[in-house]
Amino acid sequence: MGWKAKITDYKNYLKIERALSENSIDSYVRDLLKLVNYIETYSEDSTPNKINKTQIQQFIYEVSKVISPRTQARIISGLRSFFDYLVFEGYREDNPLDLIQSPKIGRKLPDVLSNDEITEIIKSIDLSHPQGERNKTILETIYGCGLRVSELINLKISDLFFEEGFIKVTGKGDKVRFVPVHPYTQKLISSYISHIRSHITPSKEDSDIVFLNRRGKKLTRQMIFIILKDLCAKVNIQKNVSPHTLRHSFATYLLKEGVDLRAIQQLLGHESITTTEIYVHLDNSYLQNVVEKFHPRREI
Known part of the structure; x- marks a missing residue:
C-alpha cells in the first residue's frame, strides 16, 4: 500500500484506538502530508514501508529552515507516532525516527489576561446588535467555565x-465531564437563548446547538478567534490572545485565589495533573502560599 492508504488506516487508528479529536x-495528517509532498517534489521513489532515516533527516532539515523549533519537534513527534503504528x-521492522532527536525547547507559558482586562474586553462589545449579546455570552461562558473553544461551539x-x-x-x-456554572453565566445563557437564539431558525443538524450564527449554523473555531481578536484590538490589548487564553486566565485566577490544583484539573478536564501544573509556573506565589499555610513548622 502507498501513502494514501496507510494514512487513511492511521487516521482510523487515531480515531478508534487512541480516541483523538x-x-x-487533522494536525497529525497535515504533518504527514508535508513529508509526502517533499517525497513527491524531489522524486524520491519511496513508500511508507521503505523510506529510510536519511530521507527523513533530509526532509526535517528542509522544513527546519522555515519553521520554529517547537513546530519541528511537533512534526518529528507526529512522524514517529506514524511509523510506530x-x-x-x-x-x-524499524522506525526511521528512532535515532532522530527533537530540538530542545523550553516550556512555553501561555499568555493570560487579568480579570480587569477581560472585563474591559467584554465591556467593549456592542450590545445594540443581537450578535453582541451572543458574543458577550460566549466569552463569559468560556472564561466563567474554563472551556476549550471546541467544547463551547459544540455545547x-x-x-x-x-x-x-x-x-x-x-x-x-x-470524554464527558460536568462543569459547575455560576448563576451569572446561567442568566446570560438563558437570556441569549430566550431573546436572541429564539429568533433564529437553526439548521437541522444544529438544532440542539446553543450558539449559532445568523444562518442558524454552529459557529466555527475560527469565528470565535476572530471575535476575540477584534475586541482585543478595539481596547488595545497587545498580548497574544486566543480563545484558549480565556481558559488559561480562568485557571490562573482560580490558582491565585487559592483553589486546589486537583480541583482545577477536574474543572479543566485535564487527564494528567502534570498538564495543570503549568499554572504553578505562571504564578510563583502559589507555592509560597502553600508553604506558609501548610508548613509543618508554621506554628513555631
Whole structure:
C-alpha cells in the first residue's frame, strides 16, 4: 500500500484506538502530508514501508529552515507516532525516527489576561446588535467555565442542567465531564437563548446547538478567534490572545485565589495533573502560599 492508504488506516487508528479529536487527527495528517509532498517534489521513489532515516533527516532539515523549533519537534513527534503504528501493524521492522532527536525547547507559558482586562474586553462589545449579546455570552461562558473553544461551539441545549448548577461538556477524546456554572453565566445563557437564539431558525443538524450564527449554523473555531481578536484590538490589548487564553486566565485566577490544583484539573478536564501544573509556573506565589499555610513548622 502507498501513502494514501496507510494514512487513511492511521487516521482510523487515531480515531478508534487512541480516541483523538478531529482537530488532533487533522494536525497529525497535515504533518504527514508535508513529508509526502517533499517525497513527491524531489522524486524520491519511496513508500511508507521503505523510506529510510536519511530521507527523513533530509526532509526535517528542509522544513527546519522555515519553521520554529517547537513546530519541528511537533512534526518529528507526529512522524514517529506514524511509523510506530506501521511497526505495530507489521508493515515495517524499524522506525526511521528512532535515532532522530527533537530540538530542545523550553516550556512555553501561555499568555493570560487579568480579570480587569477581560472585563474591559467584554465591556467593549456592542450590545445594540443581537450578535453582541451572543458574543458577550460566549466569552463569559468560556472564561466563567474554563472551556476549550471546541467544547463551547459544540455545547448543546440538552447539555444545560441549570437546576442542578452544571453543564455537560464533551472534551478531548469525547470524554464527558460536568462543569459547575455560576448563576451569572446561567442568566446570560438563558437570556441569549430566550431573546436572541429564539429568533433564529437553526439548521437541522444544529438544532440542539446553543450558539449559532445568523444562518442558524454552529459557529466555527475560527469565528470565535476572530471575535476575540477584534475586541482585543478595539481596547488595545497587545498580548497574544486566543480563545484558549480565556481558559488559561480562568485557571490562573482560580490558582491565585487559592483553589486546589486537583480541583482545577477536574474543572479543566485535564487527564494528567502534570498538564495543570503549568499554572504553578505562571504564578510563583502559589507555592509560597502553600508553604506558609501548610508548613509543618508554621506554628513555631
